[in-house]
Every structure is written in C-alpha cells, then in structure tokens.
Amino acid sequence: MSSPEDITRARQIKDLQPLHDAWVQWTHTRESLQETLPLLADTDPAMRALASEEYNSLTSTLTSHVQEIFPQLLVPPSTTQHLSAMMELKSGVGGSEASLFLADLLRVYTRYANVNRWKTQIVASNQTDGGGLKDAIVEVKGDGAYDALRWESGVHRVQRVPATEASGRTHTSTVAVIVLPLAEEPEKMNCDDDLFSMEDVKIEVMRARGAGGQHVNKTESAVRLTHIPTGITVSMQDERSQHQNKRRAFQVLRSRLMDIKITKDIENRRTTRRNLVRTADRSEKIRTYNYAQDRVTDHRIGLSLMNLASFMEGDGVQDFLDALKRNHDEDVMEEMIADID
Amino acid sequence: MRREPVRQLFARLTTLLGSESANLELKWMKQAHVTSTFPTDLSTMLERRLRGEPLQYILGTTPFGPLELLTRSPTLIPRPETEDWTMRLANVISPTSNRPISILDICTGSGCIPLLLCHLWPPGSTRAYGVDISPAAIRLSIDNAAKCEIPAPTHISERFSRNTFLPVLHDIFDADFWTSLHPPFDVVTSNPPYIPHHEYEQLPASVKDHEDPKALLGDPPGSSNQDGLSFYEHIAFLIGQKGILKDNGVVALEVGQGQADAVEKILHKTSGLRKTEIWKDPWDKHRVVVGYA
Numbered sequence: 225m226s227s228p229e230d231i232t233r234a235r236q237i238k239d240l241q242p243l244h245d246a247w248v249q250w251t252h253t254r255e256s257l258q259e260t261l262p263l264l265a266d267t268d269p270a271m272r273a274l275a276s277e278e279y280n281s282l283t284s285t286l287t288s289h290v291q292e293i294f295p296q297l298l299v300p301p302s303t304t305q306h307l308s309a310m311m312e313l314k315s316g317v318g319g320s321e322a323s324l325f326l327a328d329l330l331r332v333y334t335r336y337a338n339v340n341r342w343k344t345q346i347v348a349s350n351q352t353d354g355g356g357l358k359d360a361i362v363e364v365k366g367d368g369a370y371d372a373l374r375w376e377s378g379v380h381r382v383q384r385v386p387a388t389e390a391s392g393r394t395h396t397s398t399v400a401v402i403v404l405p406l407a408e409e410p411e412k413m414n415c416d417d418d419l420f421s422m423e424d425v426k427i428e429v430m431r432a433r434g435a436g437g438q439h440v441n442k443t444e445s446a447v448r449l450t451h452i453p454t455g456i457t458v459s460m461q462d463e464r465s466q467h468q469n470k471r472r473a474f475q476v477l478r479s480r481l482m483d484i485k486i487t488k489d490i491e492n493r494r495t496t497r498r499n500l501v502r503t504a505d506r507s508e509k510i511r512t513y514n515y516a517q518d519r520v521t522d523h524r525i526g527l528s529l530m531n532l533a534s535f536m537e538g539d540g541v542q543d544f545l546d547a548l549k550r551n552h553d554e555d556v557m558e559e560m561i562a563d564i565d
Numbered sequence: 566m567r568r569e570p571v572r573q574l575f576a577r578l579t580t581l582l583g584s585e586s587a588n589l590e591l592k593w594m595k596q597a598h599v600t601s602t603f604p605t606d607l608s609t610m611l612e613r614r615l616r617g618e619p620l621q622y623i624l625g626t627t628p629f630g631p632l633e634l635l636t637r638s639p640t641l642i643p644r645p646e647t648e649d650w651t652m653r654l655a656n657v658i659s660p661t662s663n664r665p666i667s668i669l670d671i672c673t674g675s676g677c678i679p680l681l682l683c684h685l686w687p688p689g690s691t692r693a694y695g696v697d698i699s700p701a702a703i704r705l706s707i708d709n710a711a712k713c714e715i716p717a718p719t720h721i722s723e724r725f726s727r728n729t730f731l732p733v734l735h736d737i738f739d740a741d742f743w744t745s746l747h748p749p750f751d752v753v754t755s756n757p758p759y760i761p762h763h764e765y766e767q768l769p770a771s772v773k774d775h776e777d778p779k780a781l782l783g784d785p786p787g788s789s790n791q792d793g794l795s796f797y798e799h800i801a802f803l804i805g806q807k808g809i810l811k812d813n814g815v816v817a818l819e820v821g822q823g824q825a826d827a828v829e830k831i832l833h834k835t836s837g838l839r840k841t842e843i844w845k846d847p848w849d850k851h852r853v854v855v856g857y858a
Contacts, residue, residue, distance in 0.1 A: 351588065429645075429847040435822040436848050437646050438760055438781050441619045441772050443590070445628075445645065464593055465628030466645050466847070467652070 239301055246293050250286070257282045298560065299553045304486060307370040308342070308406035310479045314359045316379065318397020321386040323356025325513075326399045328536060329380060330360055333373070336541050342366030347472050348462045354388060361476065363406060370405045375548040377403045378510030385515070394516060402506055404479040405486060419481040426450040429466065430459070449473045456480050511544075520544070525551050574611035581615065590620055597624045617770040630681045634709050639777035640702045643677035646846040647756055647819060650853045651678050653844065654817050655685040658752060662689035662726055666751035670695040671737055671800055674780055676706030678754050679730050683715045689726030692718060694746055698736045699779060706732040738785075738799060749811045753804055756819040757796035759783040764793075783821070793821060797828045801835035810836075816856040825851035832856045 260282060263275035313330060315322035330346075337344045342364050349360040364373060380399045385392050407419065430446035446461035447469040458480070460473040512521045513532060520535050521528040527547050534540040579587040594610045605623075613623050621627040621636040628634075629643045630652055636642050660666040670679045673695030683691050693715075697703055710717070710730045718729035733745050760781045765773065772781070783793025790798070797818060804810045816838065820828045825843045832838045838856035846852035 351592075427847075433848050435764075436846060436850050437644055437819065437821055437852065438641065438756075438758070439764070439768060439772065439821070441621065441642050441644070441776065442586075442769075443593075443620055461589065462592075463628070465630075467630050467648065468628060 235306070239305075243297055246289065246297060250289050253282050253285045253289070257286070295557055296553065299556050302371050303489070304374075304405055305371050306367050308363065308365040308367075309370040309373045310404045310406045310476065311362050311364060311373065311376070312359070312402045312404065313357070313362075314400045314402075315357070316398035316400050318382075318395060320352055320354045320356055320388060321382075321384075321395050322397035322399055323352040323358050324354065324386065324388075325356075325380075325382045325397055326360065327355070327357045329399055329401070330357065330362065332536060332541055333362065333364070333376070336373075336539070337364045337366070337369070339539060339542075340366065340369070340372070342369045347475075348460060365406065370403065372545055372549075374403045375545055375552075376401050376510075377506050378508050379506075380511050380513065381509055382513045383515060384513070398509075400506070404476075404483045407475070407478040407482045419478050419485065420451060420453075424452045425477070426452060427470065430461070445469050447473050449477050451477055451481065454481070454484065522548070524548070570608050571611065574608060574615060577615055578611060590614065593620065593624065597626075617774060619771045619775055622775060629677050630685070632677075632681055632684055632713055634675055634677055634680070635705060635712060636675065637701070637705050638775055639780075640699065640705045641674045641756075641776050641780035643675055646848070646850075646852050647677060648681070649847050650817065650819065650844055651681045651754075652685070654752075654754070654815075654855075655682055658815060660686050660690035660751075662687060665690050665692065667692045667747070667749075668694070668752040668754065669746065669748075669750045671753065671755040671803075672757045672780070672796070673697045673706055673732060674699075674702050674756070676709045676730065676732060678756065680706075680709055680713050680715055682752075682754075683728040683730050684713055686728060688728060691728040693728070693730045694750075695730065695732045696735050696737060696746070697732070698734070699777060700734060701777075702780070703732045703734045706730075737796075737803065742803065743809070748809045749814070750809065751811050751814050753800075753810060753814070753816045754818075755796075755800055757783070757800060759793045759796065759819075759821040759824060761793035761821075762791050792827070793824065794827055794831065797824075797831050798835065801831045805836035810858045812858060814858040816854075816858075818854050818856075819852060820854055822850055825854055828854045 257279070260275050260278050263271060264279060266272050266275065311333060313326050315326045318325075334344050343366060345363045345365070347361050347363055350358040352358050378401060380401060381396060382398070383394055383396050386395050389395065426449070428448045428450070429444070430448055431444050433440050433444055443464055445464055445466040446459065447466055448457060448459045450457045456477060458473045458476045460469040460476070463469045463472065510522065510524055512523065513535070514521070515532060518532050519528055519530055520532055520540065522544055525547055527544065529535065529540060529543060531540070575587065575591055578590065581587070582590065594607060598607055598610070610623050614620060619642055621642045622638045625636060626633050627636050627643055629648050634643060658666070668679060668682060668691065670676075670693065673679060674697060676695050679693035679695050683693055695706055697706070710732070715730045716727055717731050735742060735745055758779065758781050760768070760783055762782065762784060765778070765782055768781075784790050784795040788795050797820075800818065804816055810816065816832065816836070818828060818832075829841050829843060832841050832854060836856065838858060840857040842855050843851050844853040844855060
C-alpha cells in the first residue's frame with residue numbers, strides 16, 4: 225500500500241538520488257586515487273605503468289565531477305520535472321509544404337518520445353489533401369516529458385524543394401510549436417480546480433442542429449470552451465463523442481492555464497529572469513532546417529548540425545535538446561553566481 | 566484498385582456533408598475499420614453513408630457519455646441531447662448503496678438512459694427497469710447491458726451489490742402494464758416518440774428511412790391527437806396512479822422542439838405534479854420537463 229505521503233517521500237528520495245550518486249562516486253574515486261598515489265613510485269615498472277594509467281583515469285573522473293557533475297547539481301531542481309507534455313503544432317507560412325513538414329516534425333517527436341518510453345497520443349489533427357497535417361495536438365505522457373520538450377516551443381523554419389514542386393524551386397515554410405505542461409486530469413470533470421473556476425468557462429456546442437433530438441441523427445460533437453478572464457478559447461471536434469471532446473478541451477484549457485501560471489512563477493523568480501527573455505517569445509524563429517545544405521541550425525544557441533537525415537529519421541533532436549538544456553543550466557548558474565556578488 | 570473508388574465516394578460525401586463533416590466521418594470510419602474484426606471495408610461504409618444510412622448504424626456503435634453503446638437498425642440511435650440531460654440528471658440525484666433507488670425508463674430503446682445512470686451512480690445504489698414495445702429494442706438493450714457490464718437483477722448481483730438493469734418487453738398502453746414491474750419507483754425517465762405526423766414527413770432520410778417510426782411518431786395511427794403528445798398523456802396518466810411514483814420521486818421526460826410547455830401542463834394536470842421545471846439542451850432548446858412528486 226502506498227499512501228500519498230509515501231509517494232511524496234519516494235519522489236523526494238528519487239529527486240535526491242543524483243546528489244547521493246555524485247557524492248558516493250566522488251568519495252570513491254578520491255579513495256582510489258589515494259591508494260594509487262604510492263604505486264606511482266613502485267619499483268616494478270609494470271606496476272608503475274598500471275598505476276599511471278589508473279591515475280589518469282581517476283583524475284579525469286574527478287575533473288568531470290568538478291567541471292560538470294557538481295555544477296549540474298547546483299541548478300535547482302525543476303518544479304516541472306515530473307510533468308507530461310502537450311504539444312501543439314500549427315502550420316504557418318508555406319501552405320501545403322508547411323503541412324507536410326508538420327507531419328515530418330510530428331514523426332520526429334513521436335519517435336523521440338518512444339525512445340524515452342513516453343506514451344504519445346494524437347488528440348486532435350486536421351489532415352490536408354496532400355497527406356500533410358494543418359495542425360495537431362499530441363499528448364506526450366511520462367515523467368520529464370515537459371522538461372525535455374519545452375525547448376521545442378517556437379517557430380521552426382524549413383527550406384527545401386517540396387515533394388509536390390515540379391520546378392525544383394526551394395520553398396521556405398514554417399511550423400509553430402507550443403509545448404505546454406500536461407496537467408493531470410482531476411477525478412471529476414467540469415468542476416473548479418486550482419487553475420480555473422467553472423463559472424469563468426463558457427461551454428458552447430458548435431453548429432446548428434435544427435429541431436435536434438429525435439429529428440436529427442447526424443453526429444455533431446464539436447465543442448468550444450472560452451475561459452473568460454484570459455480569453456483563451458479551445459475547440460475540439462475530433463471525437464464522435466461530445467462528452468469526450470469536452471473532456472479533451474478542458475484538458476487543453478488546463479494545460480494552457482498551467483503554462484501561464486508556470487511562466488508567471490518564473491517571472492517572479494529573479495534568478496531566471498534573464499533566461500525568460502530568451503525563451504518566452506513563441507513567435508520567435510528558433511530553428512532552421514536547410515535541406516540544400518543538409519543542415520539544422522538552432523538560432524538560440526547558434527548550434528548547427530550537419531546531416532539532416534539524422535535529425536528527421538534518427539535521434540538528432542536529442543543533441544539539440546541536450547545542448548539547450550545545458551545552455552539553460554549554465555544561464556541559471558551564472559545568475560546564481562551574479563546574485564552572490 | 567480500391568483506391569480510386571474510395572476517393573470518388575469521398576468526393577461525393579464532401580458534396581453531401583461539406584468538407585469538414587466529411588473529413589471527420591471518413592476519419593471515424595477508418596478508425597472503426599482498423600479496430601479489430603470490423604466486418605466491412607471502407608468503400609462499403611462510404612456507399613452506405615451516401616445512401617443516407619446514419620453513420621452510427623454503419624459503425625455499429627455510438628458514444629453515450631463515457632459509454633460506448635451498440636447501435637442496430639431500426640432501434641433509435643441515442644442522441645447527444647439525451648446524453649446531456651441524462652448526465653445532468655445523474656448529478657442532480659445522488660443515490661448510495663445505503664439509500665438505493667429504483668428507476669423506470671419508459672420506451673427504453675437501446676437502454677441508453679438507464680445504462681448510463683447505472684454506470685454513473687455508485688455500485689449497489691440503483692435498480693433500473695426499461696420497458697419497450699419492440700423486441701429488437703429489447704434485444705439491443707440486453708446486448709448493451711452486457712457490453713456495459715450492468716447485470717440483470719439476481720441474487721448474485723444483489724449479493725455483490727451491483728447496479729442492475731432489467732429490460733422488459735411490454736406495451737405501455739396495455740391495461741396490465743404494471744404486472745411485470747415492481748412499483749413504486751424513485752425515478753421515472755422517458756424519451757418517448759414525440760414527432761408530430763406533419764413533421765415526420767419532413768425528416769431527413771437518415772432518420773425517416775432507417776430509424777423505427779414507432780420510436781419517432783408521437784401519436785398512434787388514427788389517434789385524435791396529432792401534436793405528438795399522446796405518449797406524454799399516457800405516461801402522465803400512468804405515473805399519476807397511486808403507488809407508482811414514490812414521495813420525493815422525480816420524473817424526467819425528453820420533449821421535442823416547442824413541446825415543453827404543453828408537456829409541463831400535462832404533468833400538472835394529469836399526474837398532479839405541482840413542482841416542475843424545464844431543462845435546456847446544449848443547443849439552447851427546451852428539451853426536458855422534470856417533475857418532482
């Protein structure tokens with residue numbers, strides 16, 4: 225049996241695990257080093273060689289602790305580290321080519337999620353005639369999904385010759401990505417929670433139904449929610465069930481409100497203020513996929529990777545996410561040091 | 566070889582329903598198609614839809630609240646308006662296993678109303694009965710009860726404190742109507758046939774040509790009433806009888822467009838229920854008359 229307290233405690237232990245591991249490894253390595261030092265002056269040349277090899281390896285481990293692992297631990301644990309993610313993708317300029325690229329990007333994220341053993345589900349999508357997607361909402365469920373994927377928020381620009389283009393001209397198209405934290409679904413639907421009050425949500429069914437009731441048997445399940453204080457609207461029509469569409473719409477609404485709340489929290493925390501300026505603007509172009517040059521460039525950190533296929537068909541996205549996380553952590557650390565002064 | 570016809574069929578569906586609805590329906594057909602043992606292919610589904618058959622009969626199911634119910638021609642397809650007020654009723658009344666209640670659904674059809682209530686209310690709190698004149702409807706409601714895992718009342722289901730649902734084949738206009746049931750009831754619900762004759766002729770083909778006229782036409786043939794209210798008159802008479810509706814009992818009757826005021830009056834006059842209210846559906850139409858004993 226696990227009580228809520230047990231779960232909190234288990235989480236605490238899990239959160240402290242990296243700290244513990246780092247310390248144990250550090251002390252261990254230092255002890256080994258102490259034991260190795262006398263052997264460097266051993267009379268047996270073979271032993272000396274062994275010891276010297278050992279010495280190099282141990283010092284490099286210690287150096288990496290000082291330079292990377294320990295500083296990492298200074299970064300305060302993310303308050304969102306256990307959250308799942310909800311990704312909204314919208315095609316921008318570029319028409320059907322943008323829709324095709326959106327479908328490509330969606331595959332990249334789905335594969336990335338699978339590698340991390342996160343569960344994905346496309347909760348809404350609009351297909352275009354050419355086999356692309358005009359927009360899509362995908363849930364990525366699993367510990368850490370939001371923290372890993374949040375750097376994907378922004379405008380992704382693709383430059384390539386579309387499959388549909390006969391003349392071989394390069395087109396530029398864009399896809400806008402927004403990554404939201406996925407709030408856990410409350411037990412009871414349609415009731416107040418800490419993110420909103422039901423009174424503030426206007427629920428509308430869409431399209432006229434004539435007399436309705438027994439007179440009509442056409443499926444009209446589209447639902448629209450409006451959160452009056454923020455003006456956020458969410459429309460959902462993918463399911464045959466109005467009930468399901470409503471549930472999903474509420475989930476999207478909760479995610480958007482939670483996103484606002486998290487952004488506000490960050491704003492209020494002085495340490496990350498500078499970093500926020502760099503990530504908050506979602507209309508900003510964050511990455512370019514240039515097919516002619518076989519290159520992906522992230523404009524925020526100036527990182528370019530050659531070999532586009534490794535990004536689109538492999539795990540190249542991991543390299544970017546790692547670099548972005550590193551960049552973020554360094555920013556946080558710099559801020560902390562600046563605060564000390 | 567099959568691809569070209571599907572594309573043409575879909576183009577015709579787009580002309581018929583508009584691009585947005587056609588795209589959604591195609592998606593749902595594809596989803597039904599991939600889920601396991603579905604017996605028919607996409608072209609067949611599109612052809613049937615183009616002939617005016619309701620999507621729900623083609624797919625064989627319809628969502629109803631959190632439930633997925635079976636749909637079979639000609640039994641009336643559960644409507645979203647009914648789904649909405651049944652969910653609302655489930656929130657208004659809160660039975661418990663300590664204070665269990667019995668409910669009667671008149672003209673139960675697919676069994677959607679009592680099955681959803683049995684699903685939403687706590688285990689051991691609800692004993693539901695559903696009456697219908699159509700053997701096809703009774704068979705469907707039995708299959709739906711099995712699909713929703715709502716057992717018929719037996720000693721076993723009672724001992725394990727489950728909610729129960731018993732479909733009963735009976736004509737509510739018969740004099741011996743109450744013999745197969747066990748009044749009094751705490752709740753009486755009904756979505757009786759309510760379409761007046763002159764409106765019936767104007768119905769969309771997907772309703773008129775595929776759903777049971779007996780589940781739609783509000784007045785029996787040759788009836789002097791032609792306003793679609795015959796069933797309400799009779800239901801009001803039935804629940805007005807002594808020992809049928811418990812003290813503090815609740816009646817919820819779905820009505821057609823423009824019938825709510827008339828049905829409210831019938832409940833006042835014939836059943837002697839003084840406290841009534843009218844509920845709107847999500848499309849802002851007066852859809853349910855609720856009476857309190």
